[in-house]
Amino acid sequence: MNLAEGVQVVSFGVLAVMMIGSALGVVLFSNVVHSAFLLAGVFASISGMYLLLNADFVAAAQLLIYVGAVNVLILFAIMLVNKRQDFSPFPTAWVRKALTAVVSLGLFALLSTMVLATPWSRSTAIPVGDPIVVIGQHFFSDFLLPFEVASVLLLMAMVGAIILARREYLPEQAAPSDLPQTVLTLPERPRELISAGSDNE
Structure with missing residues (x-):
């Protein structure tokens, strides 16, 4: 622009x-x-x-x-x-506020010193080519593996969130069994709710 x-x-x-x-x-x-x-x-x-x-x-x-x-x-x-209820103030909350102010002022001083000490160059050159095309080329050539790994991780997180959302309750105590339990399993949604919904219709 x-x-x-x-x-x-x-x-x-x-x-x-x-x-x-x-x-x-x-x-x-x-x-x-x-x-x-x-x-x-x-x-x-x-x-x-x-x-x-x-x-x-x-x-x-x-x-x-x-x-x-x-x-x-x-x-x-x-x-x-x-x-709904308001947060109850802690008696020593001023200590946290003071520490936060000290850390914030220290970071501000550090960043200000870096900005003033850096020799900024004023370049008005317009980049050659479309940057969106260049980013797309890098995504599908140099950074293809990290791009695909990130998409797989997001897919796994979404599938896990859907599976956890389908479980309505967790058992307080595991059912006794003679066989050793090697995999953590969660019970499916109770069938009574489904049958009750169908009867009302």
Whole structure:
């Protein structure tokens, strides 16, 4: 995305303010739902930063994966937990807050020193070729094995989640048996529920 220098500076300033403000809201707000929504603002601001760097594929992936998947998953988890009572404050909570502030200030000082000490080069060269095509070529040539292994792991996780969701209960005590049990098995869904549902119809 080729923009004028003034537009780039203004866009960077707006995105930076939006990112820092949303990040502070995520940490400082007591309502966890508001923090989750502000986390989506942080991810969207990072996507805008990628657009300013001419990384359109990374920006789209940032929106699709982090805003559209990870953040929505966090919101679903928060709403499914449905914790009604407020958190009871600990008497020594100020110690944790002080340690968190010290660590955060130390990281901020370290990153600021690194940014100021790094000789940044201002290059306005436009990348040759379509970056999406280049990423696709690398995915199916150099990084084919890690790409396929990651897809297999995600498939295994999805199948395991479906199998665990189908079990309605776990036995408190294992049934006595003379044979040695070598495999952990879970009982299937009770048949009474299925027969009761069919009788009502």
